[in-house]
Amino acid sequence: MTRRLSAILVLSALLLLVAAPTDLPAHDVTTGDRGYIQAILGVHLIPFAYLGAKHMVTGYDHLLFLLGVIFFLYRLKDIGLYVTLFAVGHSTTLLVGVVAGVGVNSHLVDAIIGLSVVYKALDNLGAYPRFFGFQPDARAATLVFGLFHGLGLATKIIDFEMANEGLIANLVAFNVGVEIGQVLALSAILVVMTHWRQTRSFLRHAAAANIAIMAAGVALIAFQLAGFFGGAG
Amino acid sequence: MIRSLAIVLVVGVVIAIAIVLPAEYGRDPTGVGRMLGLREMGEIKAALAAEAAAHAAADSAMPGTLARPGAGAMFDSTSVIVPPGQTRTLMLEMAGDARVDYRWSAAGGMVNHDLHGVSPTVGYRSYAKGTGVKSDSGVLLAAFNGQHGWTWRNGAADSIVVSLRVIGQYDELKRRP
Numbered sequence: 001m002t003r004r005l006s007a008i009l010v011l012s013a014l015l016l017l018v019a020a021p022t023d024l025p026a027h028d029v030t031t032g033d034r035g036y037i038q039a040i041l042g043v044h045l046i047p048f049a050y051l052g053a054k055h056m057v058t059g060y061d062h063l064l065f066l067l068g069v070i071f072f073l074y075r076l077k078d079i080g081l082y083v084t085l086f087a088v089g090h091s092t093t094l095l096v097g098v099v100a101g102v103g104v105n106s107h108l109v110d111a112i113i114g115l116s117v118v119y120k121a122l123d124n125l126g127a128y129p130r131f132f133g134f135q136p137d138a139r140a141a142t143l144v145f146g147l148f149h150g151l152g153l154a155t156k157i158i159d160f161e162m163a164n165e166g167l168i169a170n171l172v173a174f175n176v177g178v179e180i181g182q183v184l185a186l187s188a189i190l191v192v193m194t195h196w197r198q199t200r201s202f203l204r205h206a207a208a209a210n211i212a213i214m215a216a217g218v219a220l221i222a223f224q225l226a227g228f229f230g231g232a233g
Numbered sequence: 234m235i236r237s238l239a240i241v242l243v244v245g246v247v248i249a250i251a252i253v254l255p256a257e258y259g260r261d262p263t264g265v266g267r268m269l270g271l272r273e274m275g276e277i278k279a280a281l282a283a284e285a286a287a288h289a290a291a292d293s294a295m296p297g298t299l300a301r302p303g304a305g306a307m308f309d310s311t312s313v314i315v316p317p318g319q320t321r322t323l324m325l326e327m328a329g330d331a332r333v334d335y336r337w338s339a340a341g342g343m344v345n346h347d348l349h350g351v352s353p354t355v356g357y358r359s360y361a362k363g364t365g366v367k368s369d370s371g372v373l374l375a376a377f378n379g380q381h382g383w384t385w386r387n388g389a390a391d392s393i394v395v396s397l398r399v400i401g402q403y404d405e406l407k408r409r410p
Contacts, residue, residue, distance in 0.1 A: 030281070031278065031282050031285050032278060033278075035277070035312070036277045036281070038312070039277050039281065040314050041313075044270060046269045046271065047256070047269075047270055047271060047273075047274050050252065050256050050269075050271055054256075184248075187241070188245075191237050191238065194237075195238075
């Protein structure tokens with residue numbers, strides 16, 4: 001039973017990887033979100049908020065990390081605290097990264113984001129006290145990994161080549177959209193998690209689920225490192 | 234259990250129809266997309282996708298007949314959105330007697346256009362003008378050193394996307410709001 005569940009979870013994680021939406025360059029015309037951003041000028045608050053929310057909701061790496069973070073959080077107060085820490089982290093590097101033009105290799109940042117997924121899953125499995133004899137501060141880790149997630153967002157926005165006109169306003173709108181998307185995704189995750197927690201299967205399969213999350217994180221790292229060293233994309 | 238899952242499902246469907254459909258495909262059955270400025274995004278994406286498909290079809294239908302940039306020639310393909318009642322301008326930095334082949338088309342409506350050149354010494358000179366035009370192509374011969382290019386005006390109620398392709402002798406393509 002446990003094996004079947006983890007197989008399903010690993011499979012769905014892999015499917016997410018394959019089905020990930022991308023803006024493929026079609027000939028010499030830039031299409032999709034990137035094409036839209038390059039075709040417009042000036043301040044467009046709601047469209048950029050939409051793009052931010054879309055990025056979060058379709059960003060399976062961010063969602064996996066969030067799932068790991070709230071996996072064993074039961075009280076709404078705790079969920080609020082951790083999600084806020086994550087939001088403060090990624091907002092900071094998103095805004096500063098784009099304004100300062102910090103262009104980090106997107107494969108490396110995304111590999112670190114994959115690492116954050118693995119880290120959190122191991123944390124949920126209780127690996128740190130068992131193997132290293134101490135429990136790292138989960139709040140600090142959430143904040144620090146939030147900074148890396150923001151760096152990943154910033155790298156993608158720099159790739160959009162947004163016009164300088166209205167950059168700050170559009171950027172803030174994008175960031176607000178990211179938070180809206182996070183709340184939407186989190187709500188959906190919490191609804192499913194809450195029901196699952198009420199069943200007996202939760203505690204029986206919690207370890208398997210975190211192993212599956214970890215496997216997805218490892219897949220993310222491998223995928224990104226292959227891209228980095230292979231130069232694909 | 235059933236209730237909260239049903240709420241999630243309903244919210245998801247509402248978001249998909251009212252927000253995602255207009256923003257990604259320019260389809261706006263509820264009118265919410267237009268209110269939020271998201272339908273415009275979908276229309277631009279659709280126009281760009283159609284343009285990309287048209288380019289790809291043209292390339293595969295007539296291999297080798299498309300003018301390729303020669304030595305020192307520049308090539309650009311870009312789009313600009315012209316909001317209702319406004320103008321947008323794209324200019325090429327060109328030397329006198331320089332030659333550029335161009336083609337542009339408007340998606341979402343008709344535009345008024347003015348092909349012209351400007352320079353500090355000569356001032357403004359119009360090469361060609363038109364009203365209610367869907368597309369145009371031809372050769373732009375710069376009469377003097379300076380900026381030469383197109384101004385499009387949108388007199389309609391909806392935004393129009395103008396896609397421009399240029400090939401020839403120029404230094405830089407500049408976008409003027």
